[in-house]
Amino acid sequence: xxxxxxxxxxxxxxxxxMTTKKLMKYLSPEEAEIVLVNKHNYHYQTTWLxxxxxxxxxxxxxxxxxxxxxxxxxxxxxxxxxxxxxxDEKIVKLxxxxxxYDYLVISLGFETNTFGIKGMDEHAFFIESFDQCQLIREHxxxxxxxxxxxxxxxxxxxxxxxxxxxxxxxxFIGELVERIPNLCRKYDIERKKAKIINVEAAPxxxxxxxxxxxxxxxKSLQDRGAEIMEGxxxxxxxxxxxIVGDNNELIKAGTxxxxxxxxxxxxxxxxxxxxxxxxxxxxxxxxxxxxENVFILGDCAWVMNKEDNRPYPPTAQAAMQHAxxxxxxxxxxxxxxxxxxxxxxxxxxVASLGVTDGMGTVFNGKKxxxxxxxxxxxxxxxxxxxLLGGPHLLLKKGKIRPF
Amino acid sequence: xxxxxxxxxxxxxxxxxMTTKKLMKYLSPEEAEIVLVNKHNYHYQTTWLxxxxxxxxxxxxxxxxxxxxxxxxxxxxxxxxxxxxxxDEKIVKLxxxxxxYDYLVISLGFETNTFGIKGMDEHAFFIESFDQCQLIREHxxxxxxxxxxxxxxxxxxxxxxxxxxxxxxxxFIGELVERIPNLCRKYDIERKKAKIINVEAAPxxxxxxxxxxxxxxxKSLQDRGAEIMEGxxxxxxxxxxxIVGDNNELIKAGTxxxxxxxxxxxxxxxxxxxxxxxxxxxxxxxxxxxxENVFILGDCAWVMNKEDNRPYPPTAQAAMQHAxxxxxxxxxxxxxxxxxxxxxxxxxxVASLGVTDGMGTVFNGKKxxxxxxxxxxxxxxxxxxxLLGGPHLLLKKGKIRPF
Numbered sequence: 001x002x003x004x005x006x007x008x009x010x011x012x013x014x015x016x017x018m019t020t021k022k023l024m025k026y027l028s029p030e031e032a033e034i035v036l037v038n039k040h041n042y043h044y045q046t047t048w049l050x051x052x053x054x055x056x057x058x059x060x061x062x063x064x065x066x067x068x069x070x071x072x073x074x075x076x077x078x079x080x081x082x083x084x085x086x087x088d089e090k091i092v093k094l095x096x097x098x099x100x101y102d103y104l105v106i107s108l109g110f111e112t113n114t115f116g117i118k119g120m121d122e123h124a125f126f127i128e129s130f131d132q133c134q135l136i137r138e139h140x141x142x143x144x145x146x147x148x149x150x151x152x153x154x155x156x157x158x159x160x161x162x163x164x165x166x167x168x169x170x171x172f173i174g175e176l177v178e179r180i181p182n183l184c185r186k187y188d189i190e191r192k193k194a195k196i197i198n199v200e201a202a203p204x205x206x207x208x209x210x211x212x213x214x215x216x217x218x219k220s221l222q223d224r225g226a227e228i229m230e231g232x233x234x235x236x237x238x239x240x241x242x243i244v245g246d247n248n249e250l251i252k253a254g255t256x257x258x259x260x261x262x263x264x265x266x267x268x269x270x271x272x273x274x275x276x277x278x279x280x281x282x283x284x285x286x287x288x289x290x291x292e293n294v295f296i297l298g299d300c301a302w303v304m305n306k307e308d309n310r311p312y313p314p315t316a317q318a319a320m321q322h323a324x325x326x327x328x329x330x331x332x333x334x335x336x337x338x339x340x341x342x343x344x345x346x347x348x349x350v351a352s353l354g355v356t357d358g359m360g361t362v363f364n365g366k367k368x369x370x371x372x373x374x375x376x377x378x379x380x381x382x383x384x385x386x387l388l389g390g391p392h393l394l395l396k397k398g399k400i401r402p403f
Numbered sequence: 404x405x406x407x408x409x410x411x412x413x414x415x416x417x418x419x420x421m422t423t424k425k426l427m428k429y430l431s432p433e434e435a436e437i438v439l440v441n442k443h444n445y446h447y448q449t450t451w452l453x454x455x456x457x458x459x460x461x462x463x464x465x466x467x468x469x470x471x472x473x474x475x476x477x478x479x480x481x482x483x484x485x486x487x488x489x490x491d492e493k494i495v496k497l498x499x500x501x502x503x504y505d506y507l508v509i510s511l512g513f514e515t516n517t518f519g520i521k522g523m524d525e526h527a528f529f530i531e532s533f534d535q536c537q538l539i540r541e542h543x544x545x546x547x548x549x550x551x552x553x554x555x556x557x558x559x560x561x562x563x564x565x566x567x568x569x570x571x572x573x574x575f576i577g578e579l580v581e582r583i584p585n586l587c588r589k590y591d592i593e594r595k596k597a598k599i600i601n602v603e604a605a606p607x608x609x610x611x612x613x614x615x616x617x618x619x620x621x622k623s624l625q626d627r628g629a630e631i632m633e634g635x636x637x638x639x640x641x642x643x644x645x646i647v648g649d650n651n652e653l654i655k656a657g658t659x660x661x662x663x664x665x666x667x668x669x670x671x672x673x674x675x676x677x678x679x680x681x682x683x684x685x686x687x688x689x690x691x692x693x694x695e696n697v698f699i700l701g702d703c704a705w706v707m708n709k710e711d712n713r714p715y716p717p718t719a720q721a722a723m724q725h726a727x728x729x730x731x732x733x734x735x736x737x738x739x740x741x742x743x744x745x746x747x748x749x750x751x752x753v754a755s756l757g758v759t760d761g762m763g764t765v766f767n768g769k770k771x772x773x774x775x776x777x778x779x780x781x782x783x784x785x786x787x788x789x790l791l792g793g794p795h796l797l798l799k800k801g802k803i804r805p806f
Binding site: 187 | 462532534535540541542544545549551589590
């Protein structure tokens with residue numbers, strides 16, 4: 001009879017991968033069995049997906065085979081889709097089987113939130129999964145090939161309309177202003193015919209950023225041909241484009257992408273967890289309120305900053321820090337130790353604006369611009385690879401190459 | 404007053420480019436003004452278009468800027484579309500202007516002939532122009548990206564259906580059997596889900612080839628996953644695919660390409676030339692019957708072999724030989740000399756079956772197979788580049804690189 005407690009980690013995103021890595025390090029096979037469940041046999045860099053969608057990165061750089069990082073000898077890998085968690089029975093129902101757990105880590109990531117904007121679910125693409133971002137890339141190029149071959153085609157088919165001026169939306173625009181001129185050259189299309197338009201309802205894009213940085217980003221993107229429409233509410237998304245503003249103006253586009261909001265995975269609600277705006281507000285030790293053995297991490301969780309009673313920002317950086325606290329707390333539970341409270345260590349945030357431009361803050365709040373920021377962003381990306389898979393993975397998938 | 408006779412060359416394909424090159428060599432600026440009219444500012448390798456459509460070649464290798472080969476100081480370059488030739492007035496009407504000529508060379512190339520098959524014009528792509536072949540390439544990849552993102556999608560959307568088992572159709576299949584496995588890997592799709600199907604009405608593909616060569620080609624393509632349906636008549640082309648055979652079987656496909664027939668440019672008919680199956684049967688000196696000063700070359704012409712009273716095959720090799728005879732005969736007309744009769748020097752024909760396979764005959768009728776044939780094919784391609792633009796062009800666009 002096997003009495004080794006079983007830890008089941010759901011989702012191989014930043015939080016799930018890092019939790020699994022840390023559990024492997026903290027616990028021997030005799031102390032706990034570890035199971036990692038993921039839809040695909042690969043982990044992908046969610047924060048790089050906008051580059052896949054724009055077509056500015058080799059897609060293979062964005063994906064990592066899970067078994068290259070997590071040894072199947074130590075961790076049981078199950079590639080399946082989570083359908084529901086039955087907490088009463090300590091069971092996770094998968095599409096093709098079910099798995100009992102003693103300890104559960106829910107790190108299933110985000111789903112796109114369209115805030116009920118009419119037509120958005122039907123007509124817009126989302127920067128949400130690897131597969132969908134490949135489709136966005138192909139969809140964009142197809143518009144160019146098609147326009148070139150049908151001179152009578154509507155010029156607006158070349159327009160790329162991006163809803164939402166948050167982090168993902170703006171980084172995506174940053175890639176598009178580099179990609180689109182290349183497509184124009186490839187298909188002999190005048191650059192000015194292909195519009196790149198960002199629509200944001202709030203008075204300013206990138207609301208959580210310092211105004212100096214926001215100004216810098218706007219100017220950089222506008223100088224390279226993007227239109228930034230701030231304070232512009234999307235009333236409806238149709239097959240043709242967005243209907244915006246009080247005058248219900250139609251902005252036509254061949255490619256429509258919504259980046260304006262995310263929420264937690266819908267499995268949370270289905271499984272009976274209490275939700276606040278689609279996520280679970282977890283305890284300081286990252287457990288779901290009322291559960292001894294269920295941790296919720298990453299984009300599925302609101303983790304509160306006790307200092308100002310507001311949630312920490314839902315970033316990859318935070319998700320990876322959640323993972324460390326979670327793994328330590330599971331070890332504490334197994335050893336009847338004391339659980340620690342999560343504290344976020346802000347290492348700064350840098351947004352890329354294409355390959356050679358960017359802006360953000362680091363460490364002590366110092367502002368970075370331009371090439372320095374772009375390089376810093378790549379260092380941040382590479383640091384994660386190093387933490388995840390050591391120097392080997394860094395060499396294989398890193399953005400800054402030492403040779 | 405300018406009394407220098409003006410030679411106008413219509414079309415910058417194999418025949419038009421080579422004629423212009425030879426005229427530049429044979430005639431001084433005092434002897435004749437030379438004008439080259441072409442729709443685009445680039446020449447493209449028509450015989451490489453199937454590689455663009457399959458996505459197996461860098462498209463920039465297929466295109467050559469005309470002004471890199473033909474000096475605008477010697478030749479007036481007009482980038483416009485020919486609408487009609489008014490032979491009575493010795494004028495060519497272009498979309499945006501008109502140009503009078505003293506000597507005219509019509510080398511406007513082919514148009515696709517669907518032989519009246521219902522729906523083919525509406526629903527099939529043609530390997531016809533650079534722009535359209537780029538669209539085919541993008542269309543194919545889009546099917547894969549879309550299928551991957553919509554698992555409920557019909558598997559037949561991955562099928563590529565090629566109508567016509569002639570030279571172009573089979574060379575296209577040869578590229579697809581190399582390209583499709585790569586796309587399957589890129590989008591994590593099982594190879595067997597993506598079908599490549601060739602449909603030919605005649606009892607055998609490649610009817611003008613030696614049966615041994617045909618057998619070799621068939622086996623090579625079938626071994627790499629292509630289906631070859633011979634003796635199968637296409638009754639109709641619909642949005643969904645081909646309806647074939649006596650039982651009206653529907654073969655569904657996401658990509659439909661027709662390669663089954665070509666005819667001469669439709670400007671010929673509009674301009675009052677007498678046509679045989681869409682082309683003009685020219686005199687032995689390559690002039691249109693009844694015209695002292697109009698030459699018709701390449702895919703617009705039937706050039707008869709007096710030995711067996713059948714037309715020579717309409718190949719790039721023949722078109723380039725037409726060019727030399729035509730340029731010599733224009734020089735003869737200017738100098739009141741004797742015009743020469745065209746004779747075709749058959750240097751053999753090699754068909755590629757992908758990058759590393761091929762088959763064909765050379766020089767003395769010797770049969771070639773496999774890598775030797777594939778290499779020979781590249782030598783043939785490179786020879787043309789050398790003839791057209793010398794060692795510089797060969798280095799820039801050639802298929803075999805000396806380093």
